[in-house]
Amino acid sequence: MSTDLPDDVPEVADQVRPVRVEEEMEQSYIDYAMSVIAGRALPDVRDGLKPVQRRILYAMHEEGISSNAGHRKASNIVGDTMGSYHPHGDASIYDALARMAQDFSLRYPLVDGQGNFGSVDGDPPAAMRYTEARMAPVAEELLADIEKDTVDFQSNYDDRLEEPSVLPAALPNLLLNGSSGIAVGMSTNIPPHNLGEVVDGVVHLIDNPDCTVRDLMEFVEGPDFPTAANIVGRQGIYDAYQTGRGKLRVRAELEVDEEARRIVVTELPYQENKARRVERIARDVNEGRIEGISDLRDESDRDGIRIVVELKRGANADVVRNQLLEHHLERTFSIISLALVDGQPRVLNLKQLLEQYVNHRREVVRRRSEHDLAEAEDRAHILEARLKALENVDSVVDLIRGSEDRDAAKAGLREHFEFSQPQAEHIVRMQLGSLTSLEAAELEDEYDDVTAEIERLETILGDEDELLGVIKEELESVRDKYADERRTSIVEDTGTVTREDLIPEEEMVVVLTEGDYVKRMALSAFDPQHRGGKGIIGTGLKDGDRVSTVFQASTHDYLLCFTSAGQVYQLKTYELPEMGRTARGRSAVNLLSLDSDERVTAIVNTDDVDEDEFLTMVTRGGYIKRTCATEFDNILSTGIRAVSLEKGDELVDVAVTDGESDVIIGTEAGMAIRFDETEARAMGRSARGVNAIKLTGSNVGTDNLADRRDWDGDAVVGLVCAKEDDDRDLLTVTWHGYGKRTPLSEYRKQSRYGKGLIDIKTNARNGHVVALKTVREDDDLVIMSEGGQIMRTHASEVSEQGRNTQGVRVMRLDDDDWVASVDVSTVDVSTVDEE
Template sequence: MSSEISDPDDDHAAEVQVARIEDEMEQSYIDYAMSVIAGRALPDVRDGLKPVHRRILYAMHEAGVTSRASHRKSSSVVGETMGDYHPHGDSAIYDTLARMAQDFSMRYPLVDGQGNFGSVDGDPPAAMRYTEARMAPIAEELLADLDRDTVDFSSNYDDRLEEPDVLPAAFPNLLVNGSSGIAVGMSTNIPPHNLGEVIDATIHLIDHPDCTVEDLMEHVPGPDFPTGANIVGRNGVYKAYKTGRGKIRVRAEFEVDEEDGRIVITELPFQQNKSRLVERIADDVNEGTIPGIRDLRDESDRDGIRIVIELKQSAMPDVVKNQLLDNHLERTFGVINLALVDGAPQVLTLKETLQEYLDHRREVVRRRSQHELEEAQDRAHILEGRLRALESVNDVVEIIRNATDRDAAKSALREEYGFSQPQVEHIVAMQLGSLTSMEAEEIEREYEDIQARIERLNEILEDESELLGVVEGELREIKEEYDDERRTAFVEDDGTVTHEDLIPEAEMVVTMSEDDYIKRMPLSTFTAQNRGGKGIIGTDLKEGDSVSSVFVANTHDLLLVFTTHGQIYELKTYQIPEMSRTARGKSAVNLLDLEDGEEITAVVNTDELSDEQYLTMVTRGGYVKRTCASEFGHILSTGIRAISLEDSDELVDVEVTDGDTDLVIGTRGGMSIRFDEEEVRPMGRNARGVRGIRLEESDRVAGVAAVDPDRHSWVLTVTENGYGKRSDIDAYRVQSRNGKGLIDIKTNERNGEVIGIATVGPGDHLVTMSRGGQIMRTRVEDFSIVGRNTMGVTVMEVVADDRVACMEVVPAETIDPDDDE
């Protein structure tokens, strides 16, 4: 019978497993990711430490480098940690050690360092051979009771030693010192907090297990950064505590000294590099981004941060302050409260974080109490044996003396009195001096104390409320020992620094051309001139283009912009690009969604507008309409309808009225009509309106003016050939609407047609602009008061081919006295 001999190659082949490479790659990557997540990058929710932090502290504990010992070379600590517990590079261990010693990185440093451990300027620590370290006192609270079976231990990387899986942690270190780290596919960023506040919240949770995050925030209002500074608003903090994620704005602490013209920065946002901050501010000054700064000095020393910013005399401190806030003095701290819970990453709310710590601390106290109970019971058992031996001391001594050796003595005692083995071990080892009455009394007292201790430990283990009472008491002791004042304050500001805050308030002249080029220029660019001059260049027009409108507004004004097609848009003045007089402007396509041939015809400032007022509109065809201002509260970026137009009609002008105003409508042909606005009932946005003036066939409306009953005013009329006049308002008697009206100004060949009409008062200025781009600013008092139906005087000299295109009145209250000299 032949036997089969197996081929060795077949045996090896039987061990081969078929696997898809994508499955193997996926599983290998998952294993790697979990290794990084659990073994390096994320802190444990119980003690708030990553493995490297825990191993450094444990290595120092084992080496006796406590707060009461002398400092040890950092290289020695790093070597002990790397050799016994953390099999990674020494630079990673030393970087962690150095950070635990930095009072600007850790709210409560865990390492007491000597030497150069870096600075807020980003300077690196000195080499580990030059620095020394030992545990800080508060770090010892994390390791307290480690030898009392309070936590589990695991073998180190080479199975020679054991290391703790977690530290007992007598305070909630995860929140107190925070943590940051980047794992695979996730990251954590937990801000530091004030120790006393966190402990108060933990105690509140013990006493009120059903409390809410809002309740806990009464004790923990927000993070408390080691560098101080200010948290802006509370919404971000609330969201972070409620959901585990949120964005917190942190603002530097500074003082604006307007008298000396300086801004002094004394505290920086957490993790902001001071040296880099100063460099970036200097770069912005050199590039002209922040033009109001003349000098910048870093006067910081060991006593604290002090950055002095000297301002130019012409600078506006608030504007410079807001520019600094927008670009340099505010940072966003993105909170991601991610930690390991039972070895798995989890995003936690404030309550969940404290609850996980509390569960851990409850288990630590339970295990410690159980350990101490067993020790106490063992000791009580020994003391019971010694006390029984003392009761029959003569017989016991006689038995020991008659025994051949120690083992025989032990056996005899066990047989005679029923002692246990541990008891006879101690009895045989007793010295003669312990047989005195005084020693006997000491043993008796110790036994009573031990019995009381056992009773107390049993209470703790059997009653949950007693156990939690121990946890609470120890937390209060930690607070009493290490609590300090909050460093980070709150600034009650729910908004961000907007672009508007960076723009100084100033009156601006805004021009727009028929080809939709728009720009703004400071009104101060155009000083008041005597009437009759040519003015100065206000814009550089391309060939074939001409000016279509001009208006004056403050940079911070929110404007309602009306167009000839009856649309209304919303626009901030500062959104219009500021340019020089000789610049053409920028295309308005990104600001206003205008159609071909559509032009701006009127602008209303919403800062002077209330819901009780009306927007009164007139069309080229003589129609007038009043609409309540409240109907224009929600304007789309693409604009909304302000008035319905028919028969190729156009919107010409808009005035703000209050229901008790007279209206004066002026026509291109020099006619005018004055009537009470109540003759025009309020209508919706889609209405056409009613007829305000009956026009001659070739005539059309030039504009409308509202008569302020509380202000002495005149009617100012300007024509296209540069002429105009000022007439007393009483010269325009009140009529019923839809009449032909009265002659306002002669519109002969010299004057040309009327281009605008307005009511003006003392101190007002008139701004006129020609189609060719010339602009002129004139005091209204330069015009003599004349009656209606007159020729008027020269307002602005225009060349033969040019015409006055538009006019705008600048109210006296907005005029800078320096511009009126």
């Protein structure tokens, strides 16, 4: 076959080049993938919007369809968006518009819809010709100042118009409303959050740029779904915020009504199809997978969700509830915090998400300030000309009247009065009515205002702190305008089967050692003894280890464990390993994330704490701090900060106070001070506190306990609370096992930060004070030594004596042993065995 080309083949054929099919397919696929990633499926980290959402809002902005304008047909909005900015099908644009109007999809809907925009039953929106829409007020915050050159614009698809590449976003929309999308080879699924919490987190980040994700989680508790429901456990939240990926268990809100024999569901997990879920529950009941249900009704209306599950006679409500949770009313929500950063997809943790938003707002405020500054300077330039013209009004008028035309007048003004071209043009156009004295006063006032504005804008542009201050102020304004209460609760992860119900409730003795070993033993295993006894072995110890804490609690108690480092952990007693008296215990690393030199110094039973009470803390160095109990409602598995400490200081004791009590603080050297708790004002968890007592010398910073015993100084060992007419006694126990009871009335009230009174003599026989407790005669004492001996005795066995006495022997110790910890039990003891 001849390969000669005919003479009439166009010259363009010479430009044809051979390519390999696989190379062309690879490049085309990459181009397609990047187009989907950047132009369709993933949100921009700055404004949290996908291109179609951004174009819908901008089209509404251009058409004046604001929150205070009338609703416009959705078909009109879709048509404007498609014709000007988004060259795709009208169905995809309307789907995006409808979702932005759904209050069950977005935590803060961006579109105010009128008509049927779908439902939680999976019903589709009505056709766009039937529905109407306008921007929601929150959406206007995303577009605020867009006309002030705050963001870059790009050509639309046919180069007729320009559209913003990103919106100014006066609120962090990506976290507020979340986003989901599937691109090529990647996907994103960011849950919605509470506006108030996110703004508080951003403000904290601005103030503390070196803060950690855990610090931010003190403000951003977790996702806040528009459909409320419950997030089970905090580990998934922590994983998502720390790494950008995590899994949450979202559980429906349901109530078991034993009297009416029914279970009522009032909230469903996010993105759950209610009608389909009710249908599947009914199917499982009919097929026998779920037993005990006699009827199932969906009584939901516009006021909210209400699914009623009627129980059969004799059915176990808890079993039915657990079955519903296991199969239908609990689902997993996977978080993937993937967003576009500078056009590239990145998985971001919580801090990085907020940092990207702050960087965006920094650029927006800077550009807006530059725009406003230019306008203000132009206005000041004109005002200066007008004021100068007023000062020389006769000369200016004569010059203009004597000029042949406008151009000559402008030239004369520039020559004789040194006006610029814009100033001269403005003077020529001035009306005679603006030459009045009243007009002059108004011009001077306006000039002063413009000058002040220029100075303010120059300060913002020249000082990074001022610029960040503007960002904070605007965020706080948005928060005050739109913030609402959290809807989604974060509940403890107890699983669908309650383990606690399978554990008998009994009193336990919990032992913690400095080597991080822990165990619990039944209190009944220790028979009461008279004072002066040696006790029995309470725990086996590893070489070099010592007992640090002993306390008594019920198996069903929820405990707040405060450590020497100022951290607090939440612990359930029944989660601790139960072991015999001679067992060493098990490492507590999986229960309490303690550092090597950190130990538990105080235990608070949450059953003893009411919402309006305070947790009053005292440190070894003599500082006291009160914090509202509600600050400790949500504690991470890794603990949270309870008090900030100075270097070398440590938290030694915590007491529950009601705001109307006195506190008594005791020291190692046997001093005690009593004052009104209100002398230490309530503070947040991150505060250090105020001075409580003046110490003679200090043991603070002496880490080795043996060094502390030889120290001549002093340190706080504990605190108790008391009332004016309190009939209890103050129990003081020393290192060598001596102690006494003294009526609380013998400790007169003083002012905070005094030296206090002598409580007990700390001579060579007694040693320093180790514990301070309030007791009644019928209370039980559980005393444990560092060597592992434990003794249980009646409080009445300890003699009642006055202040400044030596006390009596409470527990007999070996020469190389010391009292480690004392706890008070209110469990009744009917008999006391003889030694």
